[in-house]
Amino acid sequence: MDTSVDRWLTFEGLDNVRDVGGLPVRGGGRTRSGVLLRSAALRAVTPADVARLVDDFGLRLVLDLRSPVEIERDGPSAVARAGVETVALNFIGASREILPEAGDTTDPVLRNYLGYLSDHPANVAEGVRRLAAEDAGPTLVHCAAGKDRTGVLVAMVLDAVGVERDAVVEDYVLSATQVEAIFKRRAEVLGEPVPDDIDVHKPRAEVMVAVLEHLDAEYAREPGRGGPEGGAAGWLRTNGLADADLERLRVHLTSTG
Known part of the structure; x- marks a missing residue:
């Protein structure tokens, strides 16, 4: 399954950018x-990037x-200064600092991802709720590299609206092709050295499958209530989203045409 066609977008000062449109939905669409x-x-981001996001994409x-430390270090983005509403939803919490118990062989990346959901469930749910709002407009979600925290939230959204699982996972893995460029940009802007081993930072399909x-x-879902079972939709219901929220999200993000 190729989910990358016509979804990559190239900007002057922004990496790992793609539109999540065009992914197949279970049952059609x-x-x-x-x-x-x-x-x-x-x-x-450059002035041309901002103009493209605001004027062409209609970003709202x-x-x-990102974490408060990352946001404070970088200050407001040029996109925020252009008047686009920016909502901070930190995903990183205490579980990132907890060492695994003796004998725990859980993949550390998987542990981090599940930690986002356990440490800051309200922020994860709020991100999805914002996308499901009645007046929701074109939105951009990002973190530092756009592959881990962003990867988890986008996967939750895609799974909740019924995107085929293989496509959810493949969209997540696509960021692997951009990791080197991301680290080179960080080196230019922040002065951080490029890691010696880039490969260990690349998203792996088995991690998202496990999530x-x-x-x-x-x-x-509880027996007898109908509708899809488990997955991101089940987590989101448990953490405060109503069926009406999930239905608006599905209508907003998918098309049967």
């Missing part, structure tokens, strides 16, 4: 283009998933 973008941090909302399987197992 596709995700809509021009509704949701995902990217790395906005710290180096940015969901910034989604965990959600299936832990958050299945």
Whole structure:
């Protein structure tokens, strides 16, 4: 399954940018283009990038998933200064600092991802709620590299609206092709050295598969209530989203045409 066609977007100062439109939905249909973008941090966007996002894409909302420390270091983005509403939703919490118990062989990246959901469930749910709002407009979601925190939130959204699992995972893995460029940009802007081993920072399909399987197992819908079982939708219901929110999200992001 190729989910990358016509979804990559090239900007002067912004990396790992793609539209999540065009992905196949279970039972038919596709995700809509021009509704949701995902990217790395906005710290180096140029005036031309801002104009393209605001004027061409019609950007109305940015969901910034970085930590308070990252946000304070970089200051407001040029996109925010242009008047686009920017909502900070930190995903990183205490579980990132907890060492695994003796004998715990859980993949550390998987542990981090599940930590986002356990440490800051209200922020994860709020990100989805914003996308499901009645007046929701074109939105961009980003973190630092646009692959981990952004990858988890986008996967939750895509799974909740019924995107085929293979496509959810493949969209997540696509960021692997951009990791080197992301680190080179960070070196230019922040002066951080490029890691010696780039490969260890690349998204791996098995990690996102494990996240989604965990959600299936832990958050299945109660018997007799109807509708899809488990997955991100089950987690989101448990954490405060109503069926009406999830239906608006589905209508907003998918098309049967």
